[in-house]
Amino acid sequence: MSITLIIILITVGISYYAWQNPSVLEKLVLNPYKVSQKNEYYRFVTSGFVHADFGHLLFNMLSFWFFGESIERLFGMLFGSNGRIYFLALYILGIIVSDIPSFLKHRTKSSYNSLGASGGVAAVLFAAVLYAPLLEICLYFLICMPGFIFGILFIGYSFYESRRGSGFVNHDAHMYGAIFGMLFMAIVYPAAVPGFFEQISGWRLF
Numbered sequence: 001m002s003i004t005l006i007i008i009l010i011t012v013g014i015s016y017y018a019w020q021n022p023s024v025l026e027k028l029v030l031n032p033y034k035v036s037q038k039n040e041y042y043r044f045v046t047s048g049f050v051h052a053d054f055g056h057l058l059f060n061m062l063s064f065w066f067f068g069e070s071i072e073r074l075f076g077m078l079f080g081s082n083g084r085i086y087f088l089a090l091y092i093l094g095i096i097v098s099d100i101p102s103f104l105k106h107r108t109k110s111s112y113n114s115l116g117a118s119g120g121v122a123a124v125l126f127a128a129v130l131y132a133p134l135l136e137i138c139l140y141f142l143i144c145m146p147g148f149i150f151g152i153l154f155i156g157y158s159f160y161e162s163r164r165g166s167g168f169v170n171h172d173a174h175m176y177g178a179i180f181g182m183l184f185m186a187i188v189y190p191a192a193v194p195g196f197f198e199q200i201s202g203w204r205l206f
Contacts, residue, residue, distance in 0.1 A: 094123025
């Protein structure tokens with residue numbers, strides 16, 4: 001069984017259990033104030049395994065399934081038996097790193113909570129974008145575009161919404177997860193960087 005599928009099953013199980021037990025959900029979400037005041041640093045990881053509702057869970061896990069399996073196989077080819085370790089590190093560290101800006105921004109707000117695997121999913125997705133920038137990514141199965149175009153729009157939109165500060169979506173986690181994913185791929189497989197520019201240099205809109 002792939003690491004991707006194992007993570008999905010664990011995330012679905014924990015999320016469902018937490019929905020039935022609000023006290024468990026409260027203990028797992030990222031609450032920067034409690035992390036700061038009570039040193040509950042485990043929340044940086046556990047918050048990535050719980051979701052707000054079924055729609056939130058479905059979107060994240062479908063996105064993770066589509067790209068996670070591909071990146072896991074790629075890492076297996078690139079790093080052999082260590083591929084799964086690299087993949088797990090990409091996902092878990094993506095969740096942690098993407099939540100650090102939210103922690104720093106909201107650590108004095110006791111009412112602020114954040115949850116979901118978006119940071120880890122974004123890290124996996126953008127690792128794929130750096131390696132294969134011309135890979136087509138489709139929004140809601142309808143609007144398709146090369147990965148690097150999607151990446152520019154995604155990060156730009158996340159940055160804009162983060163500065164606006166409205167709504168309940170943690171756009172910082174999306175943006176920093178994406179940036180981390182590209183940096184991770186660039187560090188563990190430096191050839192991806194020149195390969196990225198070589199591929200997009202030959203791309204034509206028409």
